[in-house]
Amino acid sequence: MLKQHLQFKLSQKLSPQQIQLMKLIQLPTQAFEQRLKQELEENPALESGKEDSGSLEDEYAEAYDGAEEHERIEADDINIDEYLSDDEVPDYLTRTSNYSQDDEEKQVPYASGISFTQYLMNQLNTEYLDDEQWTIAEFLVGSIDESGYIRRSISDIMDDLAFTQSVFTDEKTILEVLEKVQQLDPPGVGARSLEECLLIQLRRKEPTPSVEQAISILEKSFDHFSKKHFQKLLQRHDLNEEELKDxxxxxxxxxxKPGGSYSGGNKIVEHVVPDFSIRIVDGELELSLNGRNAPELHVSREYSQMLAGYKNAKDKSKEQKDAVLFIKQKLDAAKWFIDAIRQRQQTLFVTMSAIMDYQQEYFMTGDERNLKPMILKDIADRINMDVSTVSRVANSKYVDTPYGTRLIKDYFSEAVKNEQGEDVSTKEIKKILETVVAEENKKKPLTDDRLAKILKDKGYPIARRTVAKYREQLGIPVARLRKEI
Structure with a gap:
């Protein structure tokens, strides 16, 4: 039986403009520049250049007290005069040579050179190989990964040569060609395992007693070596401590990783462009936004005049009405984009200002032990914005400080209580853990239990499993693998 009933439901939906604004806020400087370039290309009513002499610093100061609310302008309500610039002098006549470096057009350079594979193939040209050997060698070189290793078995390579190259050979022939490939530079390339990689390199060195002993250790006791069982190595190879150390x-x-030593590849070098800069001036912290995040935009005078011409026309044809609707849409989009850019600047500056104030002690000293526990909600509450907005700023933006350029999200951390019941940052504990490990006796490295006791003595009562977690996050191996002879 069908029934009809009314149901009231309260829901909140984001407008397309709000979604676009959030995406703009999330973009780091380089991606933002690309987005800006795209918008300028797609909307002829939007132009770059100086519009007025208003100070961005004043707007940021006002934004810190409270973000402005921007109303969407309907096409029929557009005031053309608002889009007209008071400056009749062409922009290029007012430019001088004393501009900021941020205004320069910077592009990521491409490194010239040849690929790693081609580099190896060029070396093979000096070897005498018959047609079948050359095909096998070419296939082997093509199987080398970026670390310099061949990760496939000889039997798999033999099958692939038969199916893809119509080369029917045996494992012995492939191994003979592989020996030639393994003589290429950089030393160790073409190895099938770490053990083989290290042995290839050692055999190309001058055969001193230390090198001969190193070869013997890898050939006969690689497992003991990798696990740093030094006592077993001393007994098995009849060495004293000094000989084993050498x-x-x-x-x-x-x-x-011999492949990583090749620097002639044509990869793009990744550059980090800081979105903010923090400086200490006269004992005070000073925050600035990268100038490339604050472009000068204005609505096209030509489009505004086209709209004004239509309004003054006596007879309006259907074509003219269609044209003016298009113009209004473009003007409306341009005006919204300009407002969105301004709101993006305000949001970035307000958020980073709050982070800088919260972590003032750290930014004044650069000592990571002064980093206070800070989560997204701490900053969101300070600036009366949503946690997701703070997350968008923190996850993808970099700040240039007197102590280096860091990702903003690195300044966020959870809190742990010390013996005095005070909240301390987990980053502070990790820094102390790192220092303790660096200063330990490498002949008798500290176990996680010992590390936990040391931290407790320093006033940080954390469990052994927590120490293990922090140690792994810092990339510090277990005590056994930190041992040195």
Whole structure:
């Protein structure tokens, strides 16, 4: 049986403009520049250049007290005069050479060169190989990954040569060609395991006693070496501590990832462009927004005049009405985008100002032990914005400080109570843990239990499993693997 009933439901939906604004806020400087370029290309009613002499610093100061509310302008309500610039002098005549470096057009350079694979193939040209050997060698080089290793078994390579290259060979022939590939530079390339990679490099060194002992250790006791069972190595190879130390020293000089040493590739070098800059001026912190985040935009005078011409026309045809509707839509979009850019600037500046004030002690000293516990909600409450807005700013923006350029989200951390019941940042504990490990006796490295006791003695009562978690996050291996002879 069908029934009809009324149901009241309260829901909140974001407008397309709000969604676009959130996306703009999330963009870091370089991505924002691309978005700005795209909008300028797609909307002829939007132009770059100086519109008025208003001070952005004044707007930021006002924004810190409370963000302005921007109303969407309907097409029929557009006041053309609002879009007209008071400056009749062409912009290029007012430009001088004393502009900021931020105004320069910067592009990420491409490094010239050849690929790693081609670099290896060029070396193969000096080897004498018959047609079948050349095909096998080319296939082997193509199987080398960016670390310099061949991660596939010889039997798999033999099958692939048969199916894809119509080369029917045996494992012995492939191994003979592989030996030639493994003689290429950088040393160790074409290895199938770490053990083989290190042995290839050692065999190309001058055969000193230390090198010979290192080769023997890797060939006969690689498992003991990798687990740092030094006593077993001393007994098995009949060495004293000094000889073992010298042999291990030879191994530690080797490159476990030979492919990573090749620098002639044509990869794009990634550059980080700071979105903010913090400086200490006369004992006070000073925050500035990267000038590339504050472009000068205005609505096209030509489009505004076209609209004004239509309003003054006596006879209005259908084509003219369609044209003016298009013009109004473009003017409305341009006006909204200008307002959105201004609101983006305000949001970024307000959020970073609150973070800087919250972590003032750290930014004045650069000592990570002065980092206070801080979560997104702490900043959101200070600036009366949503947590998601703060997250968008923190996750993708960088700040240039006197102590280096850091991702803003790195300044956020959870709190842990010390023995006095005070909240301390987990980053502070990690920094102390890192220092303790760095200063330990490497012949007898500290276990997680010992590290937990030391931290407790310093006033940080945390469990052993928490120490293990922090140690792993810091990339510090377990005590056994930190041991040195």
């Amino acid at each position: 042999a291990i020293g030879e191994i530690e000089k080797l490159n476990p």
